[in-house]
Amino acid sequence: MNFDELVGGDDLTPEEERKLRRVHDLLVQAGPPADLPPKLEHPTRPPEAEIVQFPMLPKRRWALAAVAVIALLLVAFAGGYFVGHSKPAAFATRRVVAMHGANAVAVLRVGHEDSAGNWPMVLEANGLTRQSGRGYYELWLTRKGKPVLPCGSFRVAKDTTTVRLSVPYRLQGFDGWVITREGAHDRGRPGPVVLTT
Amino acid sequence: MGVVTTDGELIQRAADGDRSAFEDLYRRYARPVFGLALRRLGDRGRAEDAVQETFASIWRSAASYRPERGPGAPWVYAVARNAIVDRARARTETPAEIPDEPAREAGPADRAEQSWVAWRVHRALEELPEREREVIALAYWSGLSQSEVAEFLGIPLGTVKTRTRAALMRLSDILGEDFG
Numbered sequence A: 001m002n003f004d005e006l007v008g009g010d011d012l013t014p015e016e017e018r019k020l021r022r023v024h025d026l027l028v029q030a031g032p033p034a035d036l037p038p039k040l041e042h043p044t045r046p047p048e049a050e051i052v053q054f055p056m057l058p059k060r061r062w063a064l065a066a067v068a069v070i071a072l073l074l075v076a077f078a079g080g081y082f083v084g085h086s087k088p089a090a091f092a093t094r095r096v097v098a099m100h101g102a103n104a105v106a107v108l109r110v111g112h113e114d115s116a117g118n119w120p121m122v123l124e125a126n127g128l129t130r131q132s133g134r135g136y137y138e139l140w141l142t143r144k145g146k147p148v149l150p151c152g153s154f155r156v157a158k159d160t161t162t163v164r165l166s167v168p169y170r171l172q173g174f175d176g177w178v179i180t181r182e183g184a185h186d187r188g189r190p191g192p193v194v195l196t197t
Numbered sequence B: 001m002g003v004v005t006t007d008g009e010l011i012q013r014a015a016d017g018d019r020s021a022f023e024d025l026y027r028r029y030a031r032p033v034f035g036l037a038l039r040r041l042g043d044r045g046r047a048e049d050a051v052q053e054t055f056a057s058i059w060r061s062a063a064s065y066r067p068e069r070g071p072g073a074p075w076v077y078a079v080a081r082n083a084i085v086d087r088a089r090a091r092t093e094t095p096a097e098i099p100d101e102p103a104r105e106a107g108p109a110d111r112a113e114q115s116w117v118a119w120r121v122h123r124a125l126e127e128l129p130e131r132e133r134e135v136i137a138l139a140y141w142s143g144l145s146q147s148e149v150a151e152f153l154g155i156p157l158g159t160v161k162t163r164t165r166a167a168l169m170r171l172s173d174i175l176g177e178d179f180g
Helices: A014-030 A059-084 B007-015 B019-041 B044-064 B072-089 B108-125 B130-141 B146-153 B157-179
Strands: A095-100 A105-110 A119-126 A136-143 A146-154 A160-167 A176-182 A193-196
Touching: A014 B108, A014 B130, A014 B157, A095 A176, A119 A146, A146 A160, A146 A176, B007 B019, B007 B044, B007 B072, B019 B044, B019 B072, B019 B108, B044 B072, B072 B108, B108 B157, B130 B146, B130 B157, B146 B157
Parallel strands: none
Antiparallel strands: A095 A105, A095 A193, A105 A119, A119 A160, A136 A146, A136 A176, A176 A193
């Protein structure tokens, strides 16, 4: 294509003509842009976050737990996609923590710290048994594997339970999380661990 | 006219988990990344995979972007190039023998320069209003004459020229920093 035919005119200043010729040459040099395939018209959902493996976690146990957790993640992501992919995500995940136990698994999604220092979290547990009476479960941050700071409590009524929690702690100083089984009588003291990272 | 968010700002927001910023980046760069991958890999399927990998990498590593080191476009370009090179290395088939004849195509430096020009130009085209981008595409790459473009779009020839000139001016402003 010819520059003069495309845009040439007597009304251009030399500076304008120089700039337009430069762009014209770049367009010729670049060639046509590729047609985007329909598959790429929209971004796929960005990865939620990387699964964090805490240092305390023995590798072999992790491998076993990972299979179960990945299955849970897939169910959670697929469900989330079909339910809400047209709406902006209300919970931006910063990292995903996998937890496992004898007959249960859980995925803890940790969001972004707000300006006040709160960390929002969504815990999705699968396989925890419903407790009788006033029993409930408690999520803890651990140090050297021991539960040291409570992060919220919840009950379960069915196979999969999803709860939103928030903690105001700085998370850097901890090495993992556990979920304990609690009864009304031992409030404030960690009960037996049922899920761990 | 609203304030245009820079690529660097979008990358930083994506680093904070802002999905809408990530999607804006995608809209700006999906086509340039795909074009770059297609030229390098020569296969649409593998180029599509490279695009997916590029944007997954951008999402994962956006926090490593440092605005004080430069604008966002070269950073995205570097991420894309790495993803494409990884995909190219992953090819299982290798040439049976090395040809004796000297290569006729451009050398690595020329290819890199060519890729960078195409990258920046195609990225800049994404910022044009649709009606200007359409005129540029038809005028430069369809093989139609200006009169045929006017007839195709159903607009006067003068309007085609006006839009073409406006588009080139806009592109000049966008590309000024790199190619001024």
